[in-house]
Amino acid sequence: MNKTRLTIVGIALFLIIGNFKANAAEKSNKRITLTELLTEISAKHEVFFTYNPSIVSTTVLNPEEYKYSVLDRIISKLEKNTRFDFEYLGNKYYVVYRKKAERVTLKKVSTTNTSSILSNTTVNLAVFQNIVKGKVTDESGTPLGGVNIVEKGTTNGTTTDFDGNYELKVGDAATLIYSYIGFGTQEEVVTGRSVINVSLIEGEALDEVIMVGNRSKPRTALESAVPIDNIGVSELRNTGQPTVDKMLTYKVPSFNSTNQTVSDATAHFDPADLRGLGPSRTLVLVNGKRKNQSALVYINDTPGKGEVGVDLKSIPAAAIQRIEVLRDGASAQYGSDAIAGVINMILKKNVEYTTVNLKTGVTTEGDGFNFGADLNTAINLGDNGGYLNMTFGYYQQDKTNRAGEPGEDNLFGVPADDPTWGSWLADNPDLGMTVGQPDMKNIDLFFNAGVPFSNDKGEFYTFGGLTARKGTSFALYRTPYWVGDPFNLLHDSSEEYNGFQPSFDTDIRDNNLTAGIKTEVLGFNMDVSGTYGRNAVDYTVNNSLNPALGASSPTSFDVGGYTFSNTLGNLDFTRNFGEVSIGFGTEYRSERFTAKAGEPASYVSGGAQSFPGLQPSNVVEATRNNLGVYGDLEWDITEKFLVGGALRYEDFSDFGSNTSWKISSRYLLGDNKGAVRASYSTGFRAPSLHQIYLSNIQTLVSGGTISNQGTFNNVDPIIREGLGVPQLTAETSKNISAGITFKPVNNLSLSIDLYNVKMDDRVLFTGEIGFDGDDSSTNPVEQILTDNSITSLKFFVNAVNTNTTGVDLVASYRNIELGAGTLAATLSANYNETKIDGQINTPTLLAQNGYEIFNRKEQSRITSSRPKSKVLLGLDYNLNDLMVSLNNTYFGEVTWQHATTPANDQTFAGKVITDLIINYNFSEKISANIGVNNLLDVYPDEIDTKGDVVTDLGGRFKYPWEVNQFGFNGTTVNGGVTFKF
Secondary structure, eight states, rough: HHHHHHHHHHHHHHHHHHHHHHHHHHHOOEHHHHHHHHHHHHHHHHHHHEOOOOHHHOOEOOOGOOSSSHHHHHHHHHHHSEEEEEEEEEEEEEEEEEEEEOOOOOOOOSOOOOOOOOSSSOOOGGOOOOEEEEEEEOOTBBOTTTOOOOEEESOOOEEEEEESSSEEEEOOOOEEEETTTTTOOEEOTTTTOOOOOOEEOOOOTTSSSTTTTTTSSSSEETTSSSSSEEEHHHHHTTTOOSHHHHHHHHTTEEEEEEEOOSSGGGTOOEEEEETTTTTGEEEEETTTEEOOOOOOOOOOSSSTOOOOOGGGGGGGGEEEEEEEEEEEEEHHHOTTTEEEEEEEEEEOOOSSSOOOOOEEEETTTSOOOOOEEOOOOOOOEEETTEEEEEEEEEEEEEOOOOOOOOSTTTTTBOOOOOOOHHHHHOOTTTTTTTOOOOOEEEEEEEEEEEEEOOSSEEEEEEEEEEEEEEEEOOOOOOOOTTTTTOOSSSSOSOOOOOOOOOEEEOOOOOOEEEEEEEETTTTTTEEEEEEEEEEEEEEEEEEEOOOOGGGGGGSEEEEEEEEEOOOOEEEEEEEEETEEEEEEEEEEEEEEEEEEEEOGGGTTTGGGSSSSOOGGGEEEEEEEEEEEEEEEEESSSSSEEEEEEEEEEEEEETTTEEEEEEEEEEEEEETTEEEEEEEEEEEOOOOOHHHHEEEEEEEEHHHHHEEEEEEEOOOOOOOIISSOOOOOOOEEEEEEEEEEEEEEEEEEEEEEEEEEEEEEEEEOOOOEEEEOOTTOOOOOOOOHHHHHOOOOOEEEEEEEEEEEEEEEEEEEEEEEEEEEEEEEEEEEEEEEEEEESOOOOHHHHHHHHTTSSSSSHHHHHHHHOOOOOOEEEEEEEEETTTTEEEEEEEEOOOOOOSSSOHHHHHHHHEEEEEEEEEEESSSEEEEEEEEEEEETOOOOOOOTTTOTTTHHHHHHHHOOSOOOOSSSSSOOOEEEEEOOO
């Protein structure tokens, strides 16, 4: 036995040593051209090299000799070992030229010299016939210093000065190429032009490298086999919206998020989703690492009801370099939740300036005042390329009010001329309601850091942030004829009692931290990291009372709260073997969900008005863990033809395991002018801990009356045994997509993608299940209601299959000469339709007693609460230091369905929202902007009750809130200023 073991060990050692030797030999013999090496260095260190390819490509060297993390060491060794000099121009640009006495020396960029000639050989100035001048800016009109400008097919070129200006002598038939790191490359034909101003586009260009979508090899959006939007921070800010979720709403047609109102904590989170598939089915990453979900389940009557999403308000726009939106199923690559797609937020690293943004705004109704300030800066860590980027942010907004003014209360049967309450109704035609966005104050602190190892073999990185947000929203106003105040707790005894407005106050904290290392192991790029994320929300009900407690009732109640946290460990390996790229790894994730009870006064004997507190029976501390392993492969069969595949297995400690897979392909068209692409994948979403364990009691409108409604969790014997509801299990999906991208001419790019997503066993939050109206008997459901002193109940259950079909269209045309400036136009659109397949899977006991667990109104939240179509048309005009953006967003129609009566359904017409933003650069360091969101003051259609007073709660709501397109704040006027230091 011992001999056998020794033999096995010896063989293993022999193979390992042989492998090391083979790898070493392979590395020592590996030879590439200097052109290839410079390309690798450019990608790794984010610098640009200008050179003559025909000369540089003849030099061949061993790349292993230049594996340093410090750029200066690489450059020094290249100058020593090759026949080239490397001259730094500033702004991350180098020129490479031969070591010859007759070369033309390149002048470095400065504010006083706007003409430099990039050359690595002797240049005959006689061929230059024209002098072309101009200015290069980004989309916001900010000058870009250090932009590389080269005459196509030559070594003649220059770079812009610090004010973005340039001057270059060229031939009349020349084509100029403009390139700058982090921006799409532009080409301009000179013929007959002496002034050429160019606006470079950050992030969105088809030839911009993206991180999401594959793990093994960076590719551009054009080369990717799946549709990806790459959105730079300037594009986000040009929407004029205050938070990241709203910025994406006005930038990505298939993404939707709107303010909610009179919906408890939901008003402070705002459900967001891709392709109308619900907040739970979009995976959010930060720097490629999974972001924790929020602590909240959306259980009010809003879009996304019953779902759990990521708190997108917890990530400040000032910390973001760009956002990548993968519009395709990706569970086989990233795990649970990535059914509709993936949003990856890339944080800023090194920045040239410390930037301070100040902004403010107010609606034309005089409410909704907002103010924000943020600072982003970076410092060097050590002298070998380390960095620390930091962001500090503050934002506050005041409430808005767009309540209806019925002047009567049909919900309680109180007419306008009521002898007792008529005068109160005349003084309070809006019934005391506050319907609009909540008050909010938000503080952010984010950082992103990286430090190369001293031995040049890897990098330590860490990033994270903390967000603290407090908000106040409002419940239904308690009119004096609804709830009394006999003990004068909320009014002075000498004054007439006018009712009271309960407020719902939230204290939200979101924090996350990631730390890891990237290095090379046995020829593989290895990334090992740990991540912790947590979201917590505590609730307080103010200006309310518990009638059952009489004179001893508090008027402010701690009603409890929730937390959700996850801890992740990731180990990822990638490697390129020529035309084959592979990636594999593992992820371990543990999750924890807690609910804490409110103070006794908040829940005893019916509890506080508006939101009875969480009871001891609702308290929970639930945990689970899962282990996932994955592998993916991409093979460039030819230069144009790519195929890829991925496989992932995950095992959860509570419900079981899942295996997902994906195949994809892409074929480049012509001279890399476009591509045909397609993918097919399976996916899954694990039911969240929130959906499994949440329970509470809410005060809602149910059955036409104000009532207490109970939510029972999935492990409660009342649900599992009493009603026969099965254990929650994973949702599964099948995704197929196909599309084409095309770049027929410079500055014009087009893409269209078709998709279909079939989902099985979607987790539903049921509608109200109450008394059946037959007083002669008591069925098992009614007995549960009576025993728990509630009028209706709800629960989570896997019960519906859906089929979603849609199309995405993006067309972009840049640098259109118009007068003395340039125009950029972008048209993007999404059409999306979701249908319910088959019947709702109602538990047997409920079906036998005639209950419908998911009525027409609840079904419409899946099929028609979000616009089926959305179209964005953006026009950006750049004239020297002036930038004008005109954005038009068409939100398609949405339909609200009545719970029982189709004749009472209402379709709210599609509307166009127009935004105007004007930005002016007073200097390179100071700029200002003014903007008008919803310039034409467009509102949704008003609610038509068709005689059902519950539809608008007796006239309290003027505009729809259960289905939503774009909110109802009306016009908002904004202004801001940016300083750079």
